[in-house]
């Protein structure tokens with residue numbers, strides 16, 4: 647599903663040029679769950695932004711389902727992103743002015759799903775995330791664990807093939823964190839590919855494989871579970 651080769655990314659200001667990705671290469675198979683770990687500043691967020699088609703690399707290749715997307719312009723990236731990728735963030739990134747239902751519905755409006763279908767699909771995913779009883783509440787009225795369940799509902803509403811998660815349990819206590827990891831595992835069992843950045847060795851153990859980064863490069867890979875493919 648993902649094959650990046652010799653990926654490079656630089657950030658330049660007038661005085662300094664920072665190398666954020668320095669020849670990073672790895673593959674992720676369809677249906678796999680991969681954790682990416684490494685110290686602060688090693689390039690994890692930069693990597694997720696590129697994998698999520700939010701940013702483009704300065705060098706190297708990025709094959710997404712066999713298509714070279716490294717040179718895609720914003721319009722093409724946005725189109726591919728809307729239909730294929732769901733994001734889960736540490737700080738949930740819900741819209742405070744919208745209800746739970748409206749937050750989860752939004753990606754369906756962007757992809758042009760009609761109103762009656764939207765209602766059915768949002769209700770179905772809210773049931774699955776066990777947050778249906780809160781559908782008329784606003785994000786600030788929910789606990790952290792509940793907000794992350796809404797964020798996961800929003801991430802999966804367009805049935806993406808890939809979920810990118812950035813420290814998904816970073817703002818949660820261990821019990822809510824484990825619940826979120828169980829939900830991600832269920833989605834992965836159902837066939838969704840997951841790439842998750844985490845500082846937590848505990849959370850990384852839910853994955854099939856841990857990629858460890860340092861200074862914009864991959865240093866090691868640990869295989870935790872035999873991934874048989876789907």
Ligand code: ADP
Pocket residue numbers: 657658664665666684685686687688689690691692693
């Ligand atoms: P991580 O997510 O692993 O903490 P990042 O991808 O955020 O790492 O950052 C990688 C490197 O790129 C760091 O040295 C960081 O300071 C730098 N960097 C990230 N974003 C920017 C930016 N917008 N402008 C300048 N430097 C940046």
Ligand code: ADP
Pocket residue numbers: 786787788789790791792
């Ligand atoms: P937790 O202990 O799980 O972090 P909280 O203490 O934030 O949760 O909230 C406990 C319960 O009260 C949760 O079910 C949450 O949805 C609900 N709740 C918290 N704040 C509000 C509020 N302002 N309005 C309505 N319900 C709330």
